[in-house]
Amino acid sequence: MFYIYCPYCGEHREEEEFHNHGQAHIERPKDPDSCTDEEWGNYMFFRKNPKGLHHEIWVHAAGCRKFFNVTRHTVTYEIKEVYKMGEQPKVVAE
Amino acid sequence: MSDVNSEAPTVALMDQLPDASIQGQSPLFHADLATVAKKGPKTGGVVFKEQALMGQITLRLNAENAEQLKAAEKVLGVSLPTQPLTSVESGDVSVRWISPDEWLIIVPGLKAFDVESALHAALSGHYQVVNVSGGWTVFMLSGKNARDVLQKSAPVDVHPAAFPVGKVVTTVFAKSSAIIRRAGDDQYELVVRRSFADYLWLWLQDASREYGLVVEA
Structure with a gap:
């Protein structure tokens, strides 16, 4: 079980209150009409599956219902960092 | 941040209670808490009261x-x-x-x-x-064992050190959800969805059984 810090509530809560929403920082092509099929396909369907640090989106579904980002190590499951939407991670893979 | 609409939109307002003389029914109307309170025990570790309507x-x-x-x-x-x-x-x-x-x-x-x-x-x-x-109802839980019932039902820390009077948490409560507020030393307010009111009333009766449940109408 994760014990996740919600940056909006300002305290740790059980994983039961949260939902994972997959990889964070996925940028939509600025001009979808003129991007290539490959660019669109990558944006739409391809996700990272790293062994190591992973930036992902979580939502405090049963609590304040806000989305935020979590940096998690996929091997140790350790949560390295929690940061709000619109912010950039401080802990990044080398 | 600039406002989306510069013009004030017209909001349709409707009074959901057309006449104060029309008797409303709380989500626990069918449970007839008045009779339960009259026939039930008068002392116990947990006191339940619905703040209806x-x-x-x-x-x-x-x-x-x-x-x-x-x-x-x-x-x-x-x-x-x-x-x-x-x-x-x-x-x-x-x-x-x-x-x-x-x-x-x-x-x-x-x-x-x-x-x-x-x-x-x-x-x-x-x-x-x-x-x-129409969507919510309010339960009041009090008594010396009210905290024990919460500990069995919700994953949040309700120890007085982490849950002072006045604190509010929206959380999972017995697989449903509730907005829990500590209203007093031994007093907790649960705002629950009306569709889950009956289920949670049954849950609370079961969870309070070992401490003795007193129902107030």
Whole structure:
């Protein structure tokens, strides 16, 4: 079980209150009409599956219902960092 | 942040209680708590009471907009709690922090439409006021074992060190959800969805059995 810090509530809560929403920082092509099929396909369907640090989106579904980002190590499951939407991670893979 | 609409939109308002003489029914009407209270035990570790037919209003606005905060304060008589997980209470109005831009206001049922209208009149810009009175009901749990019942039902830390009087948490409660507020030393307020009211009433009876449940009407 994760014990996740919600940056909006300002305290740790059980994983039961949260939902994972997959990889964070996925940028939509600025001009979808003129991007290539490959660019669109990558944006739409391809996700990272790293062994190591992973930036992902979580939502405090049963609590304040806000989305935020979590940096998690996929091997140790350790949560390295929690940061709000619109912010950039401080802990990044080398 | 600039407001989305520069012109004030027209909001359709409807009083959900057309006549105060029409008797409303709370979600636990069928449980006949008055009879349960009369026939049941008078002492026990947990005391249950439904605060039936209260008025609930959801208020959403930008907490950094001082003008909106001031307008809401003027209507409610108390300033909105902007500190996470806090609540304020003044007379028959209580306000709970739900999210950085959302609050739940509870007033007596017959007052809900007046407060809703007054908020619409006072607020401007990008905001939301919704009368959700039909969607929720309020349970009060008190007694020396009330905390034990919460510990069995919810994953949040309700130890007094982590859960001071006035703190509000929205959390998972017995596989359903509840907005739990510590109203007093041994007093907890549960705001629950009306569709789950019966299930939670059954759950609470079961969870309180070992301590003795007293029902107040």
